Amino acid sequence: MVFPFSSIKNFTIDLNEEHELTRTMIRDFAEKILSNYVKQGELMRDIPQELKIKAKELGLYGIDVKPEYGGQGGDYLSAIIVAEELSRIWPSFATFFLINWMFNRAINEYGNEEQKKKYITQVATGEKVAAFAVTEPAAGSDVAGIQTTAKKENGYYILNGRKLFITNGDIADYYIIAARTIPPQREARWKGISLFIVEKDWGVKPVSRLETIGLKASHTTELALDNVKVPAENLLGEENMGFKYAVETFDYARTIVAAQALGIAQRAFEIMSNYSLQRTAFDTKLANFQNIQLKIADSLADLEASRLLTYWAGTLYQRNMKNEYIIVASLAKFFVTEAAERIVLRAMIEHGGYGVTTDIELERMLRDLQILKTYEGTNDIQRISAARQFYNRFMGVKV
Numbered sequence: 256m257v258f259p260f261s262s263i264k265n266f267t268i269d270l271n272e273e274h275e276l277t278r279t280m281i282r283d284f285a286e287k288i289l290s291n292y293v294k295q296g297e298l299m300r301d302i303p304q305e306l307k308i309k310a311k312e313l314g315l316y317g318i319d320v321k322p323e324y325g326g327q328g329g330d331y332l333s334a335i336i337v338a339e340e341l342s343r344i345w346p347s348f349a350t351f352f353l354i355n356w357m358f359n360r361a362i363n364e365y366g367n368e369e370q371k372k373k374y375i376t377q378v379a380t381g382e383k384v385a386a387f388a389v390t391e392p393a394a395g396s397d398v399a400g401i402q403t404t405a406k407k408e409n410g411y412y413i414l415n416g417r418k419l420f421i422t423n424g425d426i427a428d429y430y431i432i433a434a435r436t437i438p439p440q441r442e443a444r445w446k447g448i449s450l451f452i453v454e455k456d457w458g459v460k461p462v463s464r465l466e467t468i469g470l471k472a473s474h475t476t477e478l479a480l481d482n483v484k485v486p487a488e489n490l491l492g493e494e495n496m497g498f499k500y501a502v503e504t505f506d507y508a509r510t511i512v513a514a515q516a517l518g519i520a521q522r523a524f525e526i527m528s529n530y531s532l533q534r535t536a537f538d539t540k541l542a543n544f545q546n547i548q549l550k551i552a553d554s555l556a557d558l559e560a561s562r563l564l565t566y567w568a569g570t571l572y573q574r575n576m577k578n579e580y581i582i583v584a585s586l587a588k589f590f591v592t593e594a595a596e597r598i599v600l601r602a603m604i605e606h607g608g609y610g611v612t613t614d615i616e617l618e619r620m621l622r623d624l625q626i627l628k629t630y631e632g633t634n635d636i637q638r639i640s641a642a643r644q645f646y647n648r649f650m651g652v653k654v
């Protein structure tokens with residue numbers, strides 16, 4: 256036993272030739288096409304429609320979705336690789352991919368056949384854009400604290416409330432929205448939340464778009480839900496099970512966020528190592544200075560540890576090892592986002608004066624990472640969750 260895991264066999268990673276092909280395909284797309292839109296997109300705070308269409312033609316939105324629902328097949332590790340490769344070039348665009356993936360995953364997991372055929376198909380083929388709306392002005396980490404209500408009346412649920420920080424909120428056609436179907440129970444606050452698949456035309460109103468430090472081209476939005484009428488058949492899964500569904504979806508999105516940070520780490524390391532061979536000072540390459548070598552070695556250790564942790568989390572998920580996955584996904588989220596930040600900061604120092612200018616990629620990376628450290632559960636919440644899950648699942652003690 257390799258405490259807390261049961262065997263050293265748990266430490267293998269299930270990547271294969273198909274994953275390598277996926278990586279090659281997405282890297283090619285990212286370098287040849289995606290890269291042309293980054294500067295303009297960040298400046299305009301938008302992902303150009305032309306790019307979305309090119310990604311649609313590639314089948315990007317259908318990765319990790321079954322062919323019967325318009326998808327390209329593949330698996331969770333494929334989605335991880337896609338997020339990594341897209342983020343290596345443009346994290347804002349990877350976030351657009353991530354949210355569509357979350358929507359599809361939740362419906363695939365908890366929805367009925369009709370919902371899958373109608374909604375997943377359209378999002379996986381890139382016809383429609385999706386959002387996943389749980390957070391509210393007074394409840395983010397505390398998902399059980401949401402106050403939006405869903406009252407059942409004559410075959411409909413009537414939704415009222417506010418949602419905040421919703422990615423794609425103002426551009427989505429379809430939303431998964433969390434709302435209370437019964438008031439919070441004193442003994443269990445999480446009880447009584449349900450998820451709904453909601454179409455924009457039913458009255459979802461984007462009221463403002465937030466300016467964020469990073470992921471500038473990603474739309475972060477506040478939504479107003481004023482008597483939004485949702486047909487009862489658009490309840491996702493069972494009534495009052497929404498807390499479990501939402502938290503599980505965040506659990507699975509967490510490793511995709513780690514993969515986003517891994518892509519940034521990879522790119523920052525490439526920039527750093529190339530610069531150490533290009534730049535000379537005192538008649539020699541930077542690479543010959545020991546302090547630069549220390550930064551290269553520390554960054555390589557951070558990068559490879561991040562890669563192993565991220566792919567390992569993906570492998571545990573695919574092996575259905577939930578007890579292990581739940582912990583490793585949290586470790587990956589906080590470790591990789593912070594390791595990527597360390598690499599970017601070292602690269603900035605290595606670049607001297609150029610390192611603090613705003614027209615190089617490193618500056619954007621540092622800003623984007625602040626959001627990766629925050630969304631899908633803040634890094635502190637990940638630490639707390641990993642520790643609690645460890646005590647609970649491996650020591651049999653509730654803390």
Ligand SMILES: Cc1cc2nc3c(=O)[nH]c(=O)nc-3n(C[C@H](O)[C@H](O)[C@H](O)COP(=O)(O)OP(=O)(O)OC[C@H]3O[C@@H](n4cnc5c(N)ncnc54)[C@H](O)[C@@H]3O)c2cc1C
Nearest residue numbers: 387388389390394395396420421422475630631632633635
């Ligand atoms: C750019 C962006 C995009 C987002 N996209 C989406 C989206 O598409 N859909 C969606 O539903 N949400 C989205 N979010 C919301 C995001 O998941 C939340 O912001 C995040 O979970 C933190 O919640 P909060 O902002 O309410 O912070 P709070 O929960 O108020 O936390 C504030 C601070 O307190 C700490 N804290 C909170 N509770 C505890 C505790 N119990 N123990 C110790 N420390 C604690 C936190 O770590 C944090 O540092 C997005 C956020 C951002 C910034």
